[in-house]
Amino acid sequence: MEENRSKDPSQFIKPTQTEDLSEDQSVPSASQKSSDFIGIHASPDRTIKFFLHNEKVQAEVSNVNGRVAVDLPNVFYQCKSPSIAVNLKQLLRNFHFCPIYEITPSQKVFFRQIPPKDKIYKKTQNNFRMVPDSCLWIPRRNNTISYAYANTVTTWDWVTNRYVLISYQTTNITALAENLEGDLVVGDERGQLFTSDQPIETEQTMAIKTIIFLCSDVCLIQFKENDGILFDLKSKRTIRDEKITNKKLNVLDNGMIIIESRNSTILLEYNRTIKQYEQLRLFGVNITNVYILPNAKFLVKNEDGTGTLFDARGNVPESTKNVSYVSYFTKAAIGTNITILNSGTLVYCRDSNKRLEFISGNDQDEYQSVERAGRWYITCMITLSDGSVMYATNSTPSGIHIVTGDGRTTWPDIAEGLPTAYKVDLLKELSDGSVAVQYSESIHILKPQMRGVEENESYQIDLLKLKLQHNPADMGLYSKLEQIYLGNNSNHQELYRLYLSGAEAAIKTNHLYQARRFYEKCRNMKPDSKELYDMFVSYLETTPYKQFARRISFDLLMLTGSMESLPSKLKDRNCKTRLLIGEGDFSFTEALIKKHKATRPKLPKAIIASDWTATHLTCISTGDKEQLEKRIVDLKQCGVTVLFGINAEHIHLTFKGKKFKRIQWNCPFGESTRRGEFQPTICRFFQACSSLQLLSDRVHVTLMQKSGDYWKKRQQEIPIVSGSVAAGYRLIRKRSFRIFGKDRYPGYKHVRTGKTEAYSSGGEEQEFVFEKTSQIFTSPGLEKARELIDPNKKKYQINTDEQNPSLEKCYFECSTDEDSSDYYESDGDF
Numbered sequence: 166m167e168e169n170r171s172k173d174p175s176q177f178i179k180p181t182q183t184e185d186l187s188e189d190q191s192v193p194s195a196s197q198k199s200s201d202f203i204g205i206h207a208s209p210d211r212t213i214k215f216f217l218h219n220e221k222v223q224a225e226v227s228n229v230n231g232r233v234a235v236d237l238p239n240v241f242y243q244c245k246s247p248s249i250a251v252n253l254k255q256l257l258r259n260f261h262f263c264p265i266y267e268i269t270p271s272q273k274v275f276f277r278q279i280p281p282k283d284k285i286y287k288k289t290q291n292n293f294r295m296v297p298d299s300c301l302w303i304p305r306r307n308n309t310i311s312y313a314y315a316n317t318v319t320t321w322d323w324v325t326n327r328y329v330l331i332s333y334q335t336t337n338i339t340a341l342a343e344n345l346e347g348d349l350v351v352g353d354e355r356g357q358l359f360t361s362d363q364p365i366e367t368e369q370t371m372a373i374k375t376i377i378f379l380c381s382d383v384c385l386i387q388f389k390e391n392d393g394i395l396f397d398l399k400s401k402r403t404i405r406d407e408k409i410t411n412k413k414l415n416v417l418d419n420g421m422i423i424i425e426s427r428n429s430t431i432l433l434e435y436n437r438t439i440k441q442y443e444q445l446r447l448f449g450v451n452i453t454n455v456y457i458l459p460n461a462k463f464l465v466k467n468e469d470g471t472g473t474l475f476d477a478r479g480n481v482p483e484s485t486k487n488v489s490y491v492s493y494f495t496k497a498a499i500g501t502n503i504t505i506l507n508s509g510t511l512v513y514c515r516d517s518n519k520r521l522e523f524i525s526g527n528d529q530d531e532y533q534s535v536e537r538a539g540r541w542y543i544t545c546m547i548t549l550s551d552g553s554v555m556y557a558t559n560s561t562p563s564g565i566h567i568v569t570g571d572g573r574t575t576w577p578d579i580a581e582g583l584p585t586a587y588k589v590d591l592l593k594e595l596s597d598g599s600v601a602v603q604y605s606e607s608i609h610i611l612k613p614q615m616r617g618v619e620e621n622e623s624y625q626i627d628l629l630k631l632k633l634q635h636n637p638a639d640m641g642l643y644s645k646l647e648q649i650y651l652g653n654n655s656n657h658q659e660l661y662r663l664y665l666s667g668a669e670a671a672i673k674t675n676h677l678y679q680a681r682r683f684y685e686k687c688r689n690m691k692p693d694s695k696e697l698y699d700m701f702v703s704y705l706e707t708t709p710y711k712q713f714a715r716r717i718s719f720d721l722l723m724l725t726g727s728m729e730s731l732p733s734k735l736k737d738r739n740c741k742t743r744l745l746i747g748e749g750d751f752s753f754t755e756a757l758i759k760k761h762k763a764t765r766p767k768l769p770k771a772i773i774a775s776d777w778t779a780t781h782l783t784c785i786s787t788g789d790k791e792q793l794e795k796r797i798v799d800l801k802q803c804g805v806t807v808l809f810g811i812n813a814e815h816i817h818l819t820f821k822g823k824k825f826k827r828i829q830w831n832c833p834f835g836e837s838t839r840r841g842e843f844q845p846t847i848c849r850f851f852q853a854c855s856s857l858q859l860l861s862d863r864v865h866v867t868l869m870q871k872s873g874d875y876w877k878k879r880q881q882e883i884p885i886v887s888g889s890v891a892a893g894y895r896l897i898r899k900r901s902f903r904i905f906g907k908d909r910y911p912g913y914k915h916v917r918t919g920k921t922e923a924y925s926s927g928g929e930e931q932e933f934v935f936e937k938t939s940q941i942f943t944s945p946g947l948e949k950a951r952e953l954i955d956p957n958k959k960k961y962q963i964n965t966d967e968q969n970p971s972l973e974k975c976y977f978e979c980s981t982d983e984d985s986s987d988y989y990e991s992d993g994d995f
Contacts, residue, residue, distance in 0.1 A: 248345045
């Protein structure tokens with residue numbers, strides 16, 4: 166048995182984050198490099214700059230000589246990092262905390278917590294649509310959300326409602342994480358890692374469950390069977406550590422590991438210097454179980470039913486818990502029916518999961534029963550960074566509720582506008598203090614705001630400053646204070662501090678317009694001041710606002726005189742961007758590329774091939790699945806972007822801000838029992854395409870048509886006439902997938918929508934090509950539809966077999982064009 170190195174509990178306690186500025190920790194001079202600069206907080210009264218020195222945080226406060234100590238709150242984040250600097254940057258963005266300089270009794274900076282009673286939560290306008298019942302997603306430190314489905318990661322900037330999609334050379338992503346720089350790292354079912362499009366082998370073939378970064382290059386990878394390895398991403402190799410090899414690991418969210426065996430229970434901590442785990446504590450043999458808790462806590466259960474609660478984060482002593490406290494861990498799931506506060510108080514569900522109760526677990530137990538909120542049982546709960554508990558109650562109707570950390574005050578139904586008819590599956594706090602609410606098919610955002618701050622022209626400067634301390638994100642308060650300053654001819658420094666604090670508040674709350682306005686005012690007043698650029702760069706480097714970040718960086722380069730070379734332009738002409746919808750087995754994508762391989766070598770890089778569900782990866786035989794997986798990997802390797810979870814009706818949201826010259830959907834067709842439900846889909850598809858295309862861009866819709874008159878009914882089942890006309894598209898081509906008796910796209914296999922077997926009822930694919938026009942009809946009729954016809958591009962008729970029909974009963978009647986898209990002029994296709 167290994168030696169017990171931690172008989173004294175104090176050996177387990179880590180030093181507090183409060184900086185002791187004694188003489189042996191001398192304050193760096195002003196000439197010290199700015200490499201330890203973390204971030205800046207500006208208020209109307211003072212500016213506070215934060216620095217990292219010897220792994221401790223210090224602050225420079227305006228009008229205060231030297232650096233002062235900083236007290237960091239013990240806050241848990243969903244996306245917490247082992248880096249102090251990264252966590253402080255996140256803390257500066259968090260709505261629930263505000264840095265305050267305390268003159269007495271000791272000079273230091275601490276973070277004042279905004280009480281829950283002073284806040285409300287409001288639903289934002291935007292929401293994210295997911296593939297039903299898929300829930301692999303993480304909150305990012307740049308305040309976005311990354312969601313994985315099959316081989317595709319969609320990163321959603323919920324403030325601007327923009328999406329960034331990345332596909333990887335895999336077919337099933339099983340883990341998402343961020344490194345210390347905020348870059349996305351992906352793990353898959355085959356034990357591969359991805360930091361870019363290329364896979365990194367980990368020497369394991371099991372599905373990756375979690376990825377926890379221990380330092381900038383080294384991460385702990387845990388697999389589905391709870392095995393774990395250390396992996397160095399820089400050298401792309403496994404770090405051999407016998408202490409964790411082939412052992413069942415219980416991993417804390419800060420990367421510490423608990424290993425249980427028959428004779429002992431060991432707590433391990435990662436040592437960055439030697440890149441190995443070291444034993445931090447050896448527990449006795451009278452332990453029956455260990456429970457892993459959020460925020461680097463764990464509970465050790467003893468044979469007598471009592472337990473000991475440990476906090477691995479810092480200066481928090483262990484505490485003994487009684488039998489009733491420990492018993493709840495054996496019958497409740499952390500995050501669903503139970504959570505734990507920083508004080509060690511347990512919050513759990515009672516009365517058939519309809520009410521919360523707080524229990525300290527001490528010898529003299531203190532119970533606090535919370536007033537019931539909502540009609541139904543509690544589905545999930547989280548501890549927020551401000552110490553309160555947020556929980557959701559089940560549907561009919563569902564609700565979101567807040568309880569203070571002492572359990573004495575409840576605010577029921579804090580959020581308006583959420584879909585109350587559906588059950589809330591998950592709650593996660595984002596880096597700015599907002600909360601993501603997940604339902605089975607969507608994610609909504611609740612954003613905290615201050616309660617009842619009224620605007621009044623008679624407010625004086627002191628009152629406005631006080632309100633800004635309590636509500637630093639209220640842009641209207643800055644404007645009022647600015648008017649008073651300008652009217653009173655206040656000094657230059659007061660105005661500058663006001664603009665600087667307004668700029669910070671605006672960028673912190675994602676008000677980009679106001680941030681740019683305050684930035685320009687600050688820059689005009691002090692063009693040679695570097696602190697303005699430092700503040701913006703520290704925020705923008707971890708946000709999606711790349712264009713604004715480039716602007717700031719360019720201004721900074723002009724100030725310092727250090728210019729970087731411009732990127733070189735591409736010499737070769739690229740193919741037109743092409744979005745393929747509903748690809749199924751991706752045989753069309755493969756056939757299209759092979760057809761034009763010799764004449765259009767850059768075509769793969771211009772293609773985004775997508776499907777809504779991964780049906781073909783889950784419902785086919787092993788041999789066919791391996792062939793399909795190889796096809797997807799081959800397409801990725803040649804440059805195609807392969808995405809899953811793309812709904813044809815929502816592509817204008819998924820690809821918001823992008824433009825596609827060509828959008829193609831082959832054979833959209835619902836089951837015979839659901840064709841009535843499917844009819845509106847093609848209309849919504851054309852409307853979505855219109856948002857992604859410019860004039861003269863094209864939409865291709867391919868229908869499987871049998872001989873005889875069924876082709877008319879087919880166009881009515883899939884109403885391409887009404888769908889195209891309502892969105893302002895005219896028909897310019899109709900092509901067959903067979904030309905002179907030969908397949909136009911050899912290797913393409915048409916399958917039924919939502920199925921994997923080939924279509925066997927006979928017929929031939931007919932491709933209808935539509936061109937976007939400038940005409941948009943609010944209530945299009947047959948005459949309006951005929952106005953779109955351009956005989957110079959395609960001669961056709963729009964007919965119907967009914968009297969006084971709607972456009973849904975109309976069909977295109979025209980000849981089939983025999984041209985093929987492999988000609989160089991090629992209809993402008995490429």
